[in-house]
Amino acid sequence: MDDDLDRMLTAIGPRLRSLRRDRGITLEALSAETGISVSALSRLESGKRRPTLELLVPLARAHRVALDQIIAAPASGDPRVHLAPQRHRNGSVVVPLTQYPGRLQVFKQVIAPRKPKLVTHAGYEWLYVLAGDLRLVLGENDVTLRPGEAAEFDTHEPHWFGPVGDRPVEILHMFGPQGERMRVRARPTEVAVARQSHT
Structure with a gap:
């Protein structure tokens, strides 16, 4: 060999x-x-x-x-991430921004319209809206996030997110498989929305 x-x-x-x-x-x-x-x-x-x-x-x-x-592990020495967009049949696009499996995975996503389907799994997620309007269903909560707004939540809670209406939404999506949290905190049954000031 x-x-x-x-x-x-x-x-x-x-x-x-x-x-x-x-x-x-x-x-x-x-x-x-x-x-x-x-x-x-x-x-x-x-x-x-x-x-x-x-x-x-x-x-x-x-x-x-x-x-x-x-x-294969990524080559050492070069810190650049070579982006490889993953396109789905429904029109959604996922761009991994982290190149090696670790505690925190980061993606840029363009999500096409889709039907809500609640899921649960281990971990913690953080979403930041770049463009468009994002609908987040978390347990009994149903909220809309605008560009510049963020939410984080425990993924043991039934959840779904996607665009509002028939236009895609663009987001940054961070996922921690062990429940790593960002600076903004949220209880498992609540949605924390952080409004960002625009200059």
Whole structure:
């Protein structure tokens, strides 16, 4: 086997273990989320099982990272992030602004109109509206955020966000898998809206 390929494959296991621990979940919980057996996950993380796309794709989805972030770490030395927009069929665009899996993931998103569908998951999210109007449904709360307004919330609370009406909305979206909070605070059942002054 090529030495570079061997080093790349060897690094995948520890990277997967780090991602799981950063999320604060067990092998059992990850198994339930991905459908991959606990033993297979354990062998992957310890390097005793060769990683395949069939295993890595559901893991990338579960950890909310790009597949290439699991397969290869970014080159060191160059701090620039090489943006790779991800376009979806419904017209939405997601631009990852962080290039390596960590405690905090940052995205720029253009969200196309879509039907509300409440979801829950572990973590904490912070949204900042750049352009357009954002509708945020959080539990029993239903609020509209304008450009320059922000909200943060615990994602264990049922939530959904998308544009108001039939025009897209552009936002900055930060997600902390372990519940990292920004400077603005909010209780799990409330929405904290911070109005920004314009000069």
